[in-house]
Amino acid sequence: MSRRASAAAPDEGTDMSNHDATAPRTPAAGDGFDAPRPPGATGALVLADGTVFWGRGIGAATAQVGEVVFNTAMTGYQETLTDPSYAGQIITFTFPHIGNVGTNAEDIETLTPAARGLILRADITPPANWRAAKPLEDWLVSHGIPGLAGLDTRALTRRIRAKGAPAGVVVHAPDGRFDLPALAALARDWPGLKGMDLAREVTCRQSYGWDESEWTLRGGYGRQGEPRCHVVAVDFGAKRNILRCLAAAGCRVTVVPAESTAEDVLRHRPDGVFLSNGPGDPAATGAYAVPMIQGVLESGLPLFGICLGHQMLALALGAKTFKMDTGHRGANHPVKDLETGKVEITSQNHGFVVDEASLPAGVAVTHRSLFDGSVEGIAVAGRPVFSVQYHPEASPGPQDSHYLFQRFVDKIAAAK
Numbered sequence: 101m102s103r104r105a106s107a108a109a110p111d112e113g114t115d116m117s118n119h120d121a122t123a124p125r126t127p128a129a130g131d132g133f134d135a136p137r138p139p140g141a142t143g144a145l146v147l148a149d150g151t152v153f154w155g156r157g158i159g160a161a162t163a164q165v166g167e168v169v170f171n172t173a174m175t176g177y178q179e180t181l182t183d184p185s186y187a188g189q190i191i192t193f194t195f196p197h198i199g200n201v202g203t204n205a206e207d208i209e210t211l212t213p214a215a216r217g218l219i220l221r222a223d224i225t226p227p228a229n230w231r232a233a234k235p236l237e238d239w240l241v242s243h244g245i246p247g248l249a250g251l252d253t254r255a256l257t258r259r260i261r262a263k264g265a266p267a268g269v270v271v272h273a274p275d276g277r278f279d280l281p282a283l284a285a286l287a288r289d290w291p292g293l294k295g296m297d298l299a300r301e302v303t304c305r306q307s308y309g310w311d312e313s314e315w316t317l318r319g320g321y322g323r324q325g326e327p328r329c330h331v332v333a334v335d336f337g338a339k340r341n342i343l344r345c346l347a348a349a350g351c352r353v354t355v356v357p358a359e360s361t362a363e364d365v366l367r368h369r370p371d372g373v374f375l376s377n378g379p380g381d382p383a384a385t386g387a388y389a390v391p392m393i394q395g396v397l398e399s400g401l402p403l404f405g406i407c408l409g410h411q412m413l414a415l416a417l418g419a420k421t422f423k424m425d426t427g428h429r430g431a432n433h434p435v436k437d438l439e440t441g442k443v444e445i446t447s448q449n450h451g452f453v454v455d456e457a458s459l460p461a462g463v464a465v466t467h468r469s470l471f472d473g474s475v476e477g478i479a480v481a482g483r484p485v486f487s488v489q490y491h492p493e494a495s496p497g498p499q500d501s502h503y504l505f506q507r508f509v510d511k512i513a514a515a516k
């Protein structure tokens with residue numbers, strides 16, 4: 101008998117959301133305060149408007165407030181949960197089988213995960229992988245991350261797509277006690293990501309030299325031969341794989357904190373400067389990062405930005421950013437390189453975007469989303485300055501865009 105045919109496949113879990121699995125689900129699915137707690141519900145997602153989605157609590161027995169978003173990637177839940185750009189966010193995974201490769205010490209993008217919680221349709225899948233060192237459930241507990249399983253993630257995702265990413269509270273209460281009005285008030289009082297500077301919370305405390313040798317020894321890819329250039333990477337919440345990719349492309353990498361000034365950056369005498377990804381609102385972090393970026397631009401050094409770094413480069417050049425309704429989070433987003441006409445399948449995680457109409461003369465759009473036409477890359481005409489909204493380092497995701505790291509190193513070599 102196939103697993104599908106069995107009455108209750110163990111990794112499917114049970115839908116706790118009071119919906120008949122065969123009935124059409126509406127974007128507004130979810131119950132109000134008065135709906136009775138389904139038997140066995142030890143967790144809930146409570147939205148600011150009072151909507152309640154019941155589930156089974158997983159991970160840490162606690163409550164966390166944040167922006168509820170969804171990610172459609174089919175792999176890489178550990179990389180996603182440890183991507184510092186998810187600070188302040190609760191991640192709904194639309195793919196099932198979360199947990200199937202367990203967790204390990206290598207597939208992390210930072211040591212301390214910044215995501216506030218996670219939401220799954222099925223129960224956590226037991227690990228079946230030779231690299232699994234710890235089951236996901238234990239890993240979540242050890243990092244204090246609460247989550248929910250058994251939730252109708254399709255209904256939640258459709259709601260987010262229809263109405264935008266809401267503020268919500270994920271609560272895991274093993275005793276089955278829920279103060280729903282208080283939880284909804286917590287969500288309502290949360291100020292939201294607009295205007296929020298979170299890079300300050302996830303950046304490194306002091307400068308350090310990135311040493312990829314440990315990773316290379318573990319069997320990953322690493323730099324071939326001696327470094328050919330020195331890059332200062334400004335850490336707004338940098339993913340490790342970006343630093344690995346820079347090193348693999350031939351860079352010696354010095355990482356500096358988010359609040360570094362242009363003088364702090366240039367003191368390291370870099371051949372090029374990199375602006376990392378990171379959480380929160382680019383305009384808020386830009387309050388201190390834009391003057392730094394403008395100072396670096398004046399130096400004439402090659403400059404490359406990814407995601408938050410891309411958005412803040414645009415701000416430094418005089419453009420504007422705005423908050424998207426739903427954002428882009430997944431690993432199959434098609435992006436067109438307007439210079440070559442090639443389409444890359446990309447990894448994405450962003451909720452803000454550069455306003456194309458605000459780009460000044462001399463700044464070209466180089467990449468565009470084939471989902472919604474939004475700006476995915478810019479470059480300054482005649483200068484070695486460029487950035488992309490998506491994640492060429494992938495992790496998780498396809499590696500179609502790795503060429504951008506080589507492009508940066510080539511621009512550095514040409515500028516030397």
Ligand SMILES: NC(=O)CC[C@H](N)C(=O)O
Nearest residue numbers: 185377378407408451452
């Ligand atoms: N991955 C990122 O760098 C995200 C950038 C920014 N926080 C956004 O949501 O748009």
